[in-house]
Amino acid sequence: MDHEHPEVTSATDPAAAELALVDRARNGDVAAFGELISKYERRVYRMARQITQNDEDAEDVLQEAFLKAFGHLDSFQGQSKFYTWLTRIAVNESLMKLRKRKSDRTVSLDENIETDEEPIVREIAVWDDNPELRYSQEEIRQILDKAIEGLKPIFRTVFILRDVEELSTEETAEMLGLSIAAVKSRLLRARLQLREKLTRVFKRKGEQILGYAK
Amino acid sequence: MITCKDFLRELNDFLDETTDPVLRAELERHINECPNCWVICDTTKKTIQVYKGMEAQNLPEPVHERLMSMIAKKKPGCCGGGDTH
Numbered sequence: 001m002d003h004e005h006p007e008v009t010s011a012t013d014p015a016a017a018e019l020a021l022v023d024r025a026r027n028g029d030v031a032a033f034g035e036l037i038s039k040y041e042r043r044v045y046r047m048a049r050q051i052t053q054n055d056e057d058a059e060d061v062l063q064e065a066f067l068k069a070f071g072h073l074d075s076f077q078g079q080s081k082f083y084t085w086l087t088r089i090a091v092n093e094s095l096m097k098l099r100k101r102k103s104d105r106t107v108s109l110d111e112n113i114e115t116d117e118e119p120i121v122r123e124i125a126v127w128d129d130n131p132e133l134r135y136s137q138e139e140i141r142q143i144l145d146k147a148i149e150g151l152k153p154i155f156r157t158v159f160i161l162r163d164v165e166e167l168s169t170e171e172t173a174e175m176l177g178l179s180i181a182a183v184k185s186r187l188l189r190a191r192l193q194l195r196e197k198l199t200r201v202f203k204r205k206g207e208q209i210l211g212y213a214k
Numbered sequence: 215m216i217t218c219k220d221f222l223r224e225l226n227d228f229l230d231e232t233t234d235p236v237l238r239a240e241l242e243r244h245i246n247e248c249p250n251c252w253v254i255c256d257t258t259k260k261t262i263q264v265y266k267g268m269e270a271q272n273l274p275e276p277v278h279e280r281l282m283s284m285i286a287k288k289k290p291g292c293c294g295g296g297d298t299h
Contacts, residue, residue, distance in 0.1 A: 042270035195261045
């Protein structure tokens with residue numbers, strides 16, 4: 001009864017179980033890679049769609065990201081989580097899609113942004129607690145998509161990686177080739193801009209939107 | 215003495231709970247006395263929460279099927295055609 005059962009431990013440890021799947025996929029087990037796809041495809045697609053704001057581009061990104069991941073599993077060292085590694089590939093693919101869109105004049109992630117510039121807050125109103133509960137899943141998705149769509153790609157990409165994908169500031173900076181200060185500055189602007197857009201929807205009924213007294 | 219501008223500048227770290235304890239105490243004192251900054255802080259926190267809580271949509275079935283069939287035709291190490299990043 002006191003004997004240890006490493007195989008049981010491994011099976012119940014999600015990280016070890018995932019590494020085992022990656023190993024099997026690396027050795028040509030397509031079904032194992034299929035399990036990784038099923039686990040992460042929705043998140044990759046959501047991220048790609050939020051960055052590119054386009055369904056077709058998101059599908060292309062999804063396919064390219066998984067194909068490249070499958071093709072380069074040997075280069076996955078297991079030092080980061082598989083999803084972080086996959087995210088890096090998907091983000092690069094998403095940014096390439098954005099850069100290919102010549103009509104979009106705001107796609108540069110390298111755009112010079114004054115990090116010392118004061119953040120702007122124009123509208124202030126109290127929200128209900130859990131305002132999203134007033135809406136269906138589909139409605140809330142549309143509200144959030146519309147708000148994020150209005151952000152410049154440089155802001156929304158940082159926001160998605162930090163606040164939706166929950167990567168660290170350092171991981172985000174490294175992934176996007178930005179400084180830590182640039183990530184922090186862009187994240188603050190993204191958060192405040194989204195807050196303003198959502199305030200127009202989520203403010204408590206009867207609550208006035210006021211200007212910010214500095 | 216923390217001003218509203220100071221508070222906004224520190225908002226990210228305050229929300230991410232990465233400010234040092236002394237500064238955090240000063241920031242907390244400020245929002246307890248400044249209704250505008252309290253609202254900004256509260257609604258920004260809710261903005262992040264609502265995005266974090268957003269469930270990823272199910273993939274359209276044809277998208278999933280196309281992806282699976284592309285992978286099934288490949289073998290590891292023989293596809294991708296690009297950088298490994």
